[in-house]
Amino acid sequence: MTPLSVSPRWLHDHLNDDHLVVVDATNHLPVPTDGPYVPESGAQTYRAEHIPGALFADLLGDFADPAAAEPWTAPDHERFAAAAGALGIGDGATVVVYDQHDGFWATRFWWHLRYEGFDQVTVLDGGLPAWKAAGFEVTDVVPEPTPRTFTGTRRPGLIRSTDEVAANLDDEGTVLVNVLDEATYRGEVDTYARRGHIPGSINLPVFTLRDPATGALRPVEELRAEFENAGLLDTDKRVVTYCGGGIAATGVAHALALAGRDDVAIYDGSMTAWAGNPELPLVTGESPR
Template sequence: MSNTRPHTVTADWLYEQFGDEDLVIVDTTVHLTMPPEGSVHIDPGLDTYLEAHIPDAVYADLFTDFSDHRAPMPFTAASSERFAAAAGAVGIGQGRRVVLYDQGNGMWAARLWWQLRLDGFDDVAVLDGGLSVWRADGYPVAEGQVVPHAAMFVPRRRPEMLCSAESIAAALDDPRILIIDARDPATGRGDNPSYPRRGHIPGSVTIAYGDLVDLETGRLRPTDELRAVFEEAGALDPEVSPVTYSGGGIAATGVAHALAVVGRTDVAVYCGSLDEWAGADSLPSVEGPEPR
């Protein structure tokens, strides 16, 4: 999929592709709220998709269909077999080109982008700015459900793109591994009332996904600005291997996607992230100041 920015496409580019029978556009929207007084509430986002979506876009339920519900963490990546069934059901498979978007800041689209690449599918990009930019640029939206044209998805898992708690724990003192916290520093300090879990994995550095996105448009910041952020944190050093994590493993994939945009495609994601890490008594966690 050719584009001036790897792993992303613009609204103009996408509109020009309309009519391509091999193009699959996928709305990945999830609404996640974390009220201070209660537990996390997950709304798959189907209702907002039905109200307005990019014409011909199908909907992918990341929570119900693309996650492993036997795992204790709600968004644990599905097995290759489960993922292949879910991807094929929404029309993703051999010979298809895929563009993902969401109705937020691109984090959920980045999540499915990472999962597709985890299982060996590379002809996928994220619509920069998602539905909000699509609409702001004057392009049409549609209502109702689009029925997918099912495809055969053959998974080819890349285990090096997925980290476990055990592999992270074994790498804590390894200078060749750069552990990246994708949450904002306030959350790590425990200052975010919507996410009371505080602390961070020892030795991690902060590259907050929210700092990589233009808050007004939802677009990723320009490539040169992204590169400067990553260089300062050491994430572009060819001698280290970056691993990202967040609260539940979603923002972590956003940072991994942004790193791919600037050419770093070998980033691994700790899927269980701090939700899993902090819940295990055997794993060290540091509270207080943000990571270095």
């Protein structure tokens, strides 16, 4: 069974395994001084330096729906399978995914592979910063992938649309989790053109799950206790996470999987889609829990 997270030392020791496919899934999200954010591909910084043998997954391009209004929207299964297979992700492969930042681009690709039915995927804890801090080399040599056939079957339970979230706002069997910072959740920051959060959702900021000094996840037992306190390990309830654009939400889903809850769904459009529709409700203030 593939672990959900591996250390830089583990990856270094297994880097030359024939079945291993290492993937850099970085995007960049510069914070604008005014106007909406404009996401950028991480391809250029990947080419400048990456873990030896790592390939680049373009979450804004090959692995996104080109017709969608929001960036990073999950494409149809055929598009995803073709892009994954071209990178060498498929039957017989084990994938280690990382990014150059806080790990949430990596967990997005981890979630997306699982959504498409591929389980042999793990996340490099701490990403490229942790790899470099451990003293391991980086390179600018871009390798050629060895294509494989991707044969996964989608798991519809791991994703939610705007319509599905809106239709279930009063569902007591669902816990909707906003993973943004508290100020944004409470509506004190005008981040997505409208202030506040989706009615009924609780707040669990994703950045609190990591050690700020190392970028690595806090001990799983600590996280499990926090999730238990929030009611997120109650298997009688469905858990749906959301954020700004469906990226950071996967960080909480990954941490919950480490704590034993691997059925968490992602609201793919998140606040970009929700706040973009003035007919959908938003509330401000404290978390209901």
